[in-house]
Amino acid sequence: MNKVITINLNGVAYQLEEAGYEALREYLDHAARRLEGNPDKDEIIADIEQAIADKFRALLGAHKTVVITKEVTAVIAEMGPVQDASAAGPAAAAAGARPAGGTPEPEGSGGLRAPRRLYRILDGAMFSGVCNGLAAYLNVDVTFVRIAFALLAFFWGTGVLVYFLMAFIVPVAETPAEKAAASGAAATTEEFIRRAKAGYYEGMKTWHDKQAHREWKRKFKQEMRGWKYNFQRSMHEGAQQWQQGWARQGPPHPYHWVGMGFTLLVLKWVRLLALALLIYAIYSLAVHGGVFGFWLPSGVPAWIGIIVAVMLYQFVAWPIRALRHSYYYHGRPFWGFGAGPLDGLVGLAFLGACIWVADHYSPAFHDWLQTVPPAIHHTTDAVRNWWNQH
Amino acid sequence: MAFSDKFAPITKGLLEFLVLKIIAADKVYVPDILQQLSVTEFATQEGTLYPLLSKMRREELVDYEWKESESGPPRKYYELTAKGRAQLRETMEFWSQINETVKNLGKK
Numbered sequence: 001m002n003k004v005i006t007i008n009l010n011g012v013a014y015q016l017e018e019a020g021y022e023a024l025r026e027y028l029d030h031a032a033r034r035l036e037g038n039p040d041k042d043e044i045i046a047d048i049e050q051a052i053a054d055k056f057r058a059l060l061g062a063h064k065t066v067v068i069t070k071e072v073t074a075v076i077a078e079m080g081p082v083q084d085a086s087a088a089g090p091a092a093a094a095a096g097a098r099p100a101g102g103t104p105e106p107e108g109s110g111g112l113r114a115p116r117r118l119y120r121i122l123d124g125a126m127f128s129g130v131c132n133g134l135a136a137y138l139n140v141d142v143t144f145v146r147i148a149f150a151l152l153a154f155f156w157g158t159g160v161l162v163y164f165l166m167a168f169i170v171p172v173a174e175t176p177a178e179k180a181a182a183s184g185a186a187a188t189t190e191e192f193i194r195r196a197k198a199g200y201y202e203g204m205k206t207w208h209d210k211q212a213h214r215e216w217k218r219k220f221k222q223e224m225r226g227w228k229y230n231f232q233r234s235m236h237e238g239a240q241q242w243q244q245g246w247a248r249q250g251p252p253h254p255y256h257w258v259g260m261g262f263t264l265l266v267l268k269w270v271r272l273l274a275l276a277l278l279i280y281a282i283y284s285l286a287v288h289g290g291v292f293g294f295w296l297p298s299g300v301p302a303w304i305g306i307i308v309a310v311m312l313y314q315f316v317a318w319p320i321r322a323l324r325h326s327y328y329y330h331g332r333p334f335w336g337f338g339a340g341p342l343d344g345l346v347g348l349a350f351l352g353a354c355i356w357v358a359d360h361y362s363p364a365f366h367d368w369l370q371t372v373p374p375a376i377h378h379t380t381d382a383v384r385n386w387w388n389q390h
Numbered sequence: 391m392a393f394s395d396k397f398a399p400i401t402k403g404l405l406e407f408l409v410l411k412i413i414a415a416d417k418v419y420v421p422d423i424l425q426q427l428s429v430t431e432f433a434t435q436e437g438t439l440y441p442l443l444s445k446m447r448r449e450e451l452v453d454y455e456w457k458e459s460e461s462g463p464p465r466k467y468y469e470l471t472a473k474g475r476a477q478l479r480e481t482m483e484f485w486s487q488i489n490e491t492v493k494n495l496g497k498k
């Protein structure tokens with residue numbers, strides 16, 4: 001099961017498999033490039049699309065509504081590469097061997113003969129691709145151009161101005177065709193085939209032509225840097241989108257506000273009541289040693305009672321706070337300060353209170369607790385002796 | 391029939407002449423031209439034929455009208471112009487001439 005893309009050929013919609021669409025897109029782009037400069041270009045393209053549509057229609061029927069990739073490539077092979085007839089000379093070979101005119105000369109046959117254009121190249125650029133583009137235009141290494149700019153900027157000050165001017169004026173090479181034009185090579189399939197035949201991609205293994213090898217390495221590194229940059233950028237954008245997706249869950253739907261507002265109001269007052277009780281309890285314990293008829297057992301100091309009261313308050317207030325938080329922040333976990341009843345300082349104090357209670361009420365625990373400090377001293381002495389001896 | 395590519399320059403050069411001949415015989419749609427050529431040594435493809443026809447139309451050798459076909463949208467229906475007919479006559483003469491040359495050259 002593959003994804004299907006719907007295209008429009010002369011007013012009728014056809015559905016192609018994704019890979020088939022890519023192949024057809026490439027074929028038509030190739031044709032458009034070949035026909036660049038031909039005054040009838042649009043008409044020829046329309047004719048070609050019509051012919052393709054006819055062939056597609058022959059393949060479709062009531063029970064088959066999608067043109068599969070294999071069929072698309074077969075149709076493209078049937079159509080044949082588009083030859084620009086106006087430039088066809090007697091020496092031009094038949095279908096497909098060589099472009100019949102209009103495309104720039106391949107790079108290998110003398111770099112500057114190709115119609116080069118000055119672009120800013122963002123692949124592998126440091127700032128805005130100015131030096132990169134200029135280096136590709138002049139066919140020198142990027143580092144030299146950057147050093148030249150840096151020197152200009154440092155010594156004569158004009159470098160900065162020139163750089164910014166260029167960054168504004170010089171266009172960015174976006175499409176692969178433009179990128180190829182920037183270094184004067186056709187990005188057509190013929191060019192790639194020619195390169196492969198000329199051992200361009202063997203550049204990693206053999207050293208036949210040192211110049212070409214260096215050139216290839218440089219281009220390759222540039223492309224890799226560009227891909228890495230693009231990949232990082234797309235990852236960043238992806239991450240941003242995820243964050244936005246989280247944040248987009250923001251305030252809850254207005255329909256919920258009415259009932260929710262009432263609930264929140266009630267909860268708020270309950271919590272305030274609990275807080276008031278707590279404060280009163282603290283005061284009462286401190287002054288009278290008891291609250292609401294609960295009298296602390298003898299021997300239990302007031303501060304224990306206070307801590308217990310705070311703990312009770314936390315147990316009551318925490319669920320209320322969590323509810324309110326989830327209403328406001330819809331989905332984010334409640335990790336605020338003092339989130340749980342046993343969190344932070346209150347937890348520590350509660351631990352201390354537990355230990356005290358155990359100490360007070362359980363003789364066995366009390367005795368064990370008495371032995372702890374001497375044991376600690378004993379251990380530290382032993383360690384110190386050992387340290388001094390060695 | 392597909393002959394080897396070494397005859398490609400010849401077939402490419404003569405293609406326009408043959409297309410003129412086909413259109414002269416009858417008004418045709420483009421698929422018909424392709425079909426007639428497909429059984430000969432000059433079998434070609436849409437990618438070659440459409441640009442060629444558009445060039446011939448620019449040189450006013452052929453002309454087309456939009457004609458409804460049985461299935462689908464209207465198609466271009468090609469016919470020869472007067473200039474095209476003159477060109478065809480001229481090329482026919484040239485063709486018979488070079489035929490003679492080919493026959494007689496190299497003979498003692």
